[in-house]
Amino acid sequence: MAYRWPERCATLFGKSLAMEKRMPTLLYSPTSPYARKVRVLIRECGLAKQIDEQTALPLDDPEALLAANPLGKVPALLLDDGSVLYDSRVICAWVAAQVAGHGDSGDAAHYWQAQRRAALAEGVIDASVALVMEGRRPSAQQSDYWIGRWRNAIARSLDVLDGEVDALHDQIDAITSAAALGHLDLRHGDLNWRDRRPALAVWFDAFSQRPSMQATVPG
Known part of the structure; x- marks a missing residue:
């Protein structure tokens, strides 16, 4: 059975959703690389106007977030049928499924290698x-x-x-890698990750110019 978010969650956003059709709502923190990965994918899939985004800072223990995700972590996605999805990997899979074939070359080997790189980048975020x-x-x-x-x-x-940068295009591996590198820039400038990885640095600087990345810069 899917976990369903309590009706009281709706009123925690300052509005009642009980009397209207719910729009999926993403709870996120502006500085979370996990949430940014989801937000970039939403925009790449053209769903930005179909998913509401609400700030929920985990360290503040907001009631809406705790009601949606007992782990108290972002992102969490409140679906229009009352169910909830988390973590970021599950939400990304749901988003991609809304746009059939997005980022799928049809080549199974390429698909699974992209999933491997996405998992690697997720580990960097962790x-x-x-x-x-x-x-x-x-x-x-x-x-x-x-x-x-x-x-x-x-x-x-x-x-x-850095060695596989030519394979990073617009699939989930590229998006997760960009979210990871953005978080390193935000929190760990002392690592100077660009120094030994010029190809990855050039790729990230170019990918960062995408509208989806510009719209989700932490701030």
Whole structure:
């Protein structure tokens, strides 16, 4: 059975949705790379006017977010039938399914390699967010061991993406990679990831000019 968001969620946005057909609503944080990945895909699929977007900052524990996702994480998608989807990978799959064939070359091998690169980029996001959270702990409690592991994981993963940059087009691997690199720029400028990866840097700078990326710049 699909998890359904409580009716009271509707009124938490300052309006009642009970008397009207619901538009799918995406709960997101402007600085979340997970949410940005979804928001970019929504725009690439031409669905920006069909999905409402509402800011929900996880650290504030907003009632609407906790009611929709008991993990208290973004993004979460409230569907028009009252059901809820999370996490970002599930939401991206739902968005892509709304536009049949988007980003699908019809080549199974290429499709699965794109999924592999998307998973790799998702791992970069995970490590990047973990570094942010570790940095918020008191310095005496921070783990040099884990910080080193996360930084090394990011470096190795970016080396792979740099080597496969010619395969990054407009599919989910490119979108997830862009969200990951954007988060590194936002939170970890000290990593200087561009220095050893000129091809990836050129690709990201060009991809960042897409309207979908410009519309979702963290701020």
